[in-house]
Amino acid sequence: xxxxxxxxPADVPVQPELVTLEREGDLVWLTIDRPDVMNCLSFPTLRRxxxxxxxxxxxxxxxxxxxxxxxxxxFCAGADLKERKTMPDARVPHFVRNIRxxxxxxxxxxxxxxxxxxxxxxxxxxxxxxxxxxxVASEQATLGLxxxxxxxxxxxxxxxRLPRLIGKSRAKDLVxxxxxxxxxxxxxxxxxxxxxxxxxxxxxxxxxxxxxAANGPIAVRAAKDAIDxxxxxxxxxxxxxxxxxxxxxxxxxxxxEALAAFAxxxxxxxxxx
Numbered sequence: 403x404x405x406x407x408x409x410x411p412a413d414v415p416v417q418p419e420l421v422t423l424e425r426e427g428d429l430v431w432l433t434i435d436r437p438d439v440m441n442c443l444s445f446p447t448l449r450r451x452x453x454x455x456x457x458x459x460x461x462x463x464x465x466x467x468x469x470x471x472x473x474x475x476x477f478c479a480g481a482d483l484k485e486r487k488t489m490p491d492a493r494v495p496h497f498v499r500n501i502r503x504x505x506x507x508x509x510x511x512x513x514x515x516x517x518x519x520x521x522x523x524x525x526x527x528x529x530x531x532x533x534x535x536x537x538v539a540s541e542q543a544t545l546g547l548x549x550x551x552x553x554x555x556x557x558x559x560x561x562x563r564l565p566r567l568i569g570k571s572r573a574k575d576l577v578x579x580x581x582x583x584x585x586x587x588x589x590x591x592x593x594x595x596x597x598x599x600x601x602x603x604x605x606x607x608x609x610x611x612x613x614x615a616a617n618g619p620i621a622v623r624a625a626k627d628a629i630d631x632x633x634x635x636x637x638x639x640x641x642x643x644x645x646x647x648x649x650x651x652x653x654x655x656x657x658x659e660a661l662a663a664f665a666x667x668x669x670x671x672x673x674x675x
Contacts, residue, residue: 406452409500411493414445421450423458428465428615429608430458437473443526444482448500455507462674465615465622467511468607469534470518471527474600477517477543480525498557501526505559508533509630512623514614518607519543520600524582529556532563535626538610539585539594540603546582566633568592618656619674624648 424431432454434441443451458464471477481501489497508515508530517523517531519539528545531537539545547560555561556577565573568591576583588594598606614622628647632640651657655675663670 406449406456409452409503410445410449411496414449416453417446417450420444420447421454423454425464426608428463429611430464430467432467432469433472434470434478435472437471437475439482439484440476440479440522441471441473441527442479442482443501443504443530444485445497445500447482448497448504452500452504452507455504455511458513459511462512462619462623464513465619465674466611467513467515468518468611469508469515469530470520470604470607474520474542476522476527477519478527478530479522480527480529480548501558505529505533505563509559509563512626514611514622514626516607516611518603519545519585519594520603524548525556525560526558529558529560529563532567533559536610537588537594538596538598538603538607539588540600541585541597542600543585543588543594543597544582545585545588545593546580547577548580548582550578551580564593618651618654618660618670618672620654620656621651624650 420435422433422435424433432451434447434451436442436444436447458467481497486494486497514536515534517534517537519531519537521540521543523531523543523545525548528547531545547556547564549556549560561577564577572591585594585597589597596606596610624647628644632643635643656672659672660670
């Protein structure tokens with residue numbers, strides 16, 4: 403086995419129906435399709451999700467990836483606790499490694515990612531949202547890193563990504579209490595970028611993704627890299643990384659197209675070249 407498949411025990415089944423893919427022009431929607439269990443992450447779900455991301459990573463004609471949960475009740479309720487309850491002890495480390503790896507896979511995608519949070523996002527569900535570049539939530543959404551209430555801690559990046567996003571003190575408030583917050587508080591503290599009514603959620607997410615997709619795709623990927631890597635470096639090192647990212651766009655046809663479109667007072671047509 404090679405790639406993602408090699409990370410899973412041989413008896414974890416391939417079940418394409420657990421995470422579905424829908425192409426919409428330059429955009430792709432990935433849907434966790436387990437609404438009966440609040441779209442929680444089982445071993446087979448993780449395998450399907452990571453396999454799709456592995457495939458999409460190479461398709462640079464995709465300009466933005468939107469991630470959502472099926473139904474209106476939940477975005478993702480985290481790990482499948484019923485599965486975990488019956489899981490042999492020797493298997494647990496494999497599961498934990500793969501749920502962590504899923505979040506790393508999402509964060510490392512070259513294309514921007516948008517979490518579309520239509521309901522509950524607890525534990526690993528909030529960690530999945532944190533791994534995305536941007537987050538749009540419905541007014542009915544509820545988020546929380548609730549692991550301490552189960553006598554564990556966030557183990558899929560929550561203790562690291564949350565403080566980097568909203569600050570250490572606010573992150574401790576949420577993680578140490580395990581409390582759940584609504585979409586308005588999440589937006590106020592910077593955990594969520596935009597809030598929309600439940601009926602307008604997908605339209606709001608599509609508008610955000612479309613605004614990203616309308617720009618030069620090579621430039622968007624370079625800007626994402628400049629922010630993601632540069633933000634973890636000292637200022638001078640970050641500036642040097644930004645300069646390297648800038649160099650990627652200088653020789654592109656898209657840059658010349660943008661200049662020509664400006665001079666001709668028309669909308670540019672970017673081809674990702």
